[in-house]
Amino acid sequence: MAKLKQAPKPKKKAGSSKQALPESENDFLELADEHERGGGKWKAGDAVKATRFFVRAIETYNAGLLKFPESFDLAYNKAHLQYELYQDPRILPHLGPRLEILKETVQAHRYALRLNEQNADVLFNTAQVLTSLAEELDDEGASGSQENAIQLLQEAVELFSSCLSRQEMEFYERQSDLAEAQVQFDNMAASAETQTEEVIETSSTTSEPAQQWALIEDPITADTLLESALAQLSCLSTLISLSVPVPSSTLASLTEIANPLIQTKISSYISLIPTTSTKDVESTASLPVLSITSNATATFTPSTQTQVPRNPQSEARAEANIAVANFRAVAADAEYRSSLADLETYAVRLKDAFETIVGDEIARDASSNVAAKYLLSVASSYADALDDLAAAGMKDQNELSNLSSAKTLYSVLEKAKATLDDFLPVLSQSQSMVGAEPYPQLKRAQLLLLYGDIRLRMYIIVAATTQQTTAPDVQSLSDADQSYSFAGACASRAAQSHELGEDGTDPNELLEEVNVRRLIVEALGTSANVLAFIQDGAKRMSLALERVRDVASEMEERGLLPKSLAEAIGFG
Numbered sequence: 001m002a003k004l005k006q007a008p009k010p011k012k013k014a015g016s017s018k019q020a021l022p023e024s025e026n027d028f029l030e031l032a033d034e035h036e037r038g039g040g041k042w043k044a045g046d047a048v049k050a051t052r053f054f055v056r057a058i059e060t061y062n063a064g065l066l067k068f069p070e071s072f073d074l075a076y077n078k079a080h081l082q083y084e085l086y087q088d089p090r091i092l093p094h095l096g097p098r099l100e101i102l103k104e105t106v107q108a109h110r111y112a113l114r115l116n117e118q119n120a121d122v123l124f125n126t127a128q129v130l131t132s133l134a135e136e137l138d139d140e141g142a143s144g145s146q147e148n149a150i151q152l153l154q155e156a157v158e159l160f161s162s163c164l165s166r167q168e169m170e171f172y173e174r175q176s177d178l179a180e181a182q183v184q185f186d187n188m189a190a191s192a193e194t195q196t197e198e199v200i201e202t203s204s205t206t207s208e209p210a211q212q213w214a215l216i217e218d219p220i221t222a223d224t225l226l227e228s229a230l231a232q233l234s235c236l237s238t239l240i241s242l243s244v245p246v247p248s249s250t251l252a253s254l255t256e257i258a259n260p261l262i263q264t265k266i267s268s269y270i271s272l273i274p275t276t277s278t279k280d281v282e283s284t285a286s287l288p289v290l291s292i293t294s295n296a297t298a299t300f301t302p303s304t305q306t307q308v309p310r311n312p313q314s315e316a317r318a319e320a321n322i323a324v325a326n327f328r329a330v331a332a333d334a335e336y337r338s339s340l341a342d343l344e345t346y347a348v349r350l351k352d353a354f355e356t357i358v359g360d361e362i363a364r365d366a367s368s369n370v371a372a373k374y375l376l377s378v379a380s381s382y383a384d385a386l387d388d389l390a391a392a393g394m395k396d397q398n399e400l401s402n403l404s405s406a407k408t409l410y411s412v413l414e415k416a417k418a419t420l421d422d423f424l425p426v427l428s429q430s431q432s433m434v435g436a437e438p439y440p441q442l443k444r445a446q447l448l449l450l451y452g453d454i455r456l457r458m459y460i461i462v463a464a465t466t467q468q469t470t471a472p473d474v475q476s477l478s479d480a481d482q483s484y485s486f487a488g489a490c491a492s493r494a495a496q497s498h499e500l501g502e503d504g505t506d507p508n509e510l511l512e513e514v515n516v517r518r519l520i521v522e523a524l525g526t527s528a529n530v531l532a533f534i535q536d537g538a539k540r541m542s543l544a545l546e547r548v549r550d551v552a553s554e555m556e557e558r559g560l561l562p563k564s565l566a567e568a569i570g571f572g
Helices: 025-042 047-067 072-086 098-115 120-140 145-203 222-242 248-271 312-337 343-358 369-395 397-401 403-421 424-428 441-465 474-496 507-524 530-540 545-557 563-569
Strands: 281-283 288-292 298-302 307-309
Touching: 025 047, 025 072, 047 072, 072 098, 072 120, 098 120, 120 145, 120 222, 145 222, 145 248, 222 248, 222 312, 248 312, 312 343, 312 369, 343 369, 343 403, 369 403, 369 441, 397 403, 397 441, 403 441, 424 441, 441 474, 441 507, 474 507, 507 530, 507 545, 507 563, 530 545, 530 563, 545 563
Parallel strands: none
Antiparallel strands: 281 307, 288 298
């Protein structure tokens, strides 16, 4: 998910006096900002105290808006703060129900947008919040929630489009102004010395201006344009996914919206991003980095290089490559689940989407940390897409009963397994690196969970397509259990460090999902009464039986629960 645009903050000269009670618009901005800073100070150590500060900030913004209802700055900053708090797992539980907080945040953004429909930041932010609400409604699964979510996403796509158009206009206007200023500067170069003397003489007699507030907004850059384009592409992906089963005409229309982004705009924006950075230098001394062999397999070898300059353009292209591949994967999944393509076509589409970007020149730059992170990101995204394919196929029991389809699914899972195999050593070690950077524990847990799911699926397919006399696929089951065990350890470390996933994943919830999967794997290897075994295991793992049933139900929905076990638990 793209980051919310930072709200402009009021600035004034040091030494200005503070008012006991806010009277002007700027007074309210200053007081609210003071409360926000207080909340930020206590957020890490005392979430309850921090929440009180943040609530005071929101109340101050509300009071200011009662007095100055047309103040865009007050409305903008209030909306921005509300969304930040919604995204913070330490603060959100102290504010109220998650969905209600998000709905209030949407209302705040709509209010700010009404005050200034031409502001690119509020266009972007409102689209982001609408996307979040759509995802929450879909997760809730209440009656009519899917239709509401689709409407919100359609609105978000339009706002992203308006935002990008506005940003492009501002960007190219600024480029034109800079070019014109450069010409004027060059023309004045001959008289620079004379003008300098005049400036010095003038400045000595000019009095200091009165204190003023200033709202500082960052200029639109190529990075800004790329961020908005990728956010719109992600929103389109979510819209396609939620629209399944989708008519071919609707899918074609949504793909048509994405095509200009994929075919021209994204690459154009990337070309404007510099290839070097004067600010940051990667350090790779004595740390393992990823290298690529001639047969395109990934291995980790020590680096003897001490410093590698960052290449912002390569980093941007890496992110864009994966975003485009993910969009194509979602479109392929929607085609299959809408009966517009068969399983084999789905598999070919995924191969075309991901295997072409592995050979990008980013991957060949083995000295760069970008290469290490890029290849792991490609591998995890590809494996995740292949797992989605298997989930779609295995949900349909007819696919498993068809030997040809079952073989296709197994082949897909073998590919997914092979895609992640090279990365298992670095993922399962708690202190290992990807390039020169520690890899977040929560990401490790998610990838290890994915690997375990892949191995569990392989076990299920073998069990469903072989005779009862055939020995069970013990190795796949053992690999799944081991991977889930590593995932649990990583999730536990993430929970201890209060780590939060980029997609909002709570490590404690992920740990529960992992433990339920381990319980399911254990149940598959027992000859005892399955329901009684799971009940005892849930008690042993301190898992609420209702939570076990919820996760097991989700597993069945994704084809991760063998039919016999689903029936024994009560889902068959």
